[in-house]
Amino acid sequence: MIRSDVIKDLIPVITDELVVCNIGLPSQELHMMDDQPTNFYMLGTMGLASSIGLGLALTQKSKVIAIDGDGSILTNLGTLPTIANNPADNFVLFIVDNGSYGSTGDQPTYAGMKTSLAAVASACGCENVVECQAEDAVETMKAALASDKMTIIVCKCESGNIPVPVIELDAPVIKHRFMEEVKKRNA
Amino acid sequence: MSVSDKIVESLVKNKVEFVTTVPCKQLAGVIAGIENTPEIMHIPSNKEDEGMGLCAGAYMGGKRPAIIMQNTALGVTFNTLSSLTQFYNLPLPMIISYRGEIGERVAIQVEMAVHTKALLQQLKIQTYHFHEPDDIRDLDSILNHTFMSRKPTAILTDSNFWGGY
Numbered sequence: 001m002i003r004s005d006v007i008k009d010l011i012p013v014i015t016d017e018l019v020v021c022n023i024g025l026p027s028q029e030l031h032m033m034d035d036q037p038t039n040f041y042m043l044g045t046m047g048l049a050s051s052i053g054l055g056l057a058l059t060q061k062s063k064v065i066a067i068d069g070d071g072s073i074l075t076n077l078g079t080l081p082t083i084a085n086n087p088a089d090n091f092v093l094f095i096v097d098n099g100s101y102g103s104t105g106d107q108p109t110y111a112g113m114k115t116s117l118a119a120v121a122s123a124c125g126c127e128n129v130v131e132c133q134a135e136d137a138v139e140t141m142k143a144a145l146a147s148d149k150m151t152i153i154v155c156k157c158e159s160g161n162i163p164v165p166v167i168e169l170d171a172p173v174i175k176h177r178f179m180e181e182v183k184k185r186n187a
Numbered sequence: 188m189s190v191s192d193k194i195v196e197s198l199v200k201n202k203v204e205f206v207t208t209v210p211c212k213q214l215a216g217v218i219a220g221i222e223n224t225p226e227i228m229h230i231p232s233n234k235e236d237e238g239m240g241l242c243a244g245a246y247m248g249g250k251r252p253a254i255i256m257q258n259t260a261l262g263v264t265f266n267t268l269s270s271l272t273q274f275y276n277l278p279l280p281m282i283i284s285y286r287g288e289i290g291e292r293v294a295i296q297v298e299m300a301v302h303t304k305a306l307l308q309q310l311k312i313q314t315y316h317f318h319e320p321d322d323i324r325d326l327d328s329i330l331n332h333t334f335m336s337r338k339p340t341a342i343l344t345d346s347n348f349w350g351g352y
């Protein structure tokens with residue numbers, strides 16, 4: 001299974017939650033398969049999905065899922081100590097770990113070599129870290145959402161991409177409709 | 188009342204409820220003040236671009252954010268400032284210690300000081316420079332202006348403002 005298969009499987013489980021989605025292909029895939037106002041697509045700033053997700057989870061009540069990637073976590077590795085030390089039990093960080101920089105042509109990442117992101121997250125102090133295979137992504141996500149505990153999921157899958165259109169939505173539109181949804185859920 | 192306390196007071200008055208900080212010696216007092224202010228959620232970040240991500244999330248969560256950082260870190264924030272904060276029309280007050288200005292004792296700090304305003308201007312970031320302790324009187328209106336305009340704003344605070352080293 002590749003990332004787009006994982007996202008496709010997850011959609012029925014995450015479709016009603018607030019989702020902050022990583023830059024590039026992950027956002028484009030989610031946008032193509034299940035565009036809706038509860039999705040915040042990052043059009044730029046590789047690495048910050050987990051930070052945006054944590055900031056959002058800490059400041060309002062609804063559940064927040066950040067869909068991140070192994071390359072992006074490596075870009076912003078400082079995010080893991082911040083997440084660990086400021087836990088938000090409405091936050092699930094879902095790291096699609098395909099061992100490659102998918103959006104830039106599948107160059108290998110260190111997460112696909114010697115570095116275990118699950119071990120890094122645990123060493124940073126994250127308390128609920130689950131590494132799963134792509135086939136178990138849905139069950140793992142369901143369990144994380146049901147636990148009401150901040151959870152870091154590292155989902156191992158194969159690298160590879162499908163053709164997807166670019167996102168034509170204007171950034172302030174993405175933000176506006178997302179914020180309206182956040183307001184509604186916290187009213 | 189110290190300028191640090193006045194900054195915290197202005198943040199509270201303007202309903203800034205989420206502040207991320209990366210330390211600087213000059214900012215120690217304001218960071219401690221924020222940590223001890225129950226109205227403000229203080230989430231220290233490890234790097235300034237990470238902090239700006241946290242602030243973007245907090246703003247979308249309904250809280251007014253701010254970041255407190257040193258000018259030497261501006262370079263690592265440019266991608267975030269342009270492709271997140273500016274591209275999505277997100278307001279972000281940046282209270283920045285302006286190291287390397289008159290009174291500085293560490294020569295290397297001057298190397299970023301000479302670039303600071305030029306870089307902010309290049310990014311078209313509205314910029315204010317606090318030199319006298321009394322310049323703090325503008326902070327309320329700068330914060331208000333920042334949230335009205337939904338843009339990042341740099342508030343450079345130099346050594347003289349903080350009362351020297």
Ligand SMILES: [Mg+2]
Nearest residue numbers: 069070071100
């Ligand atoms: Mg990857």
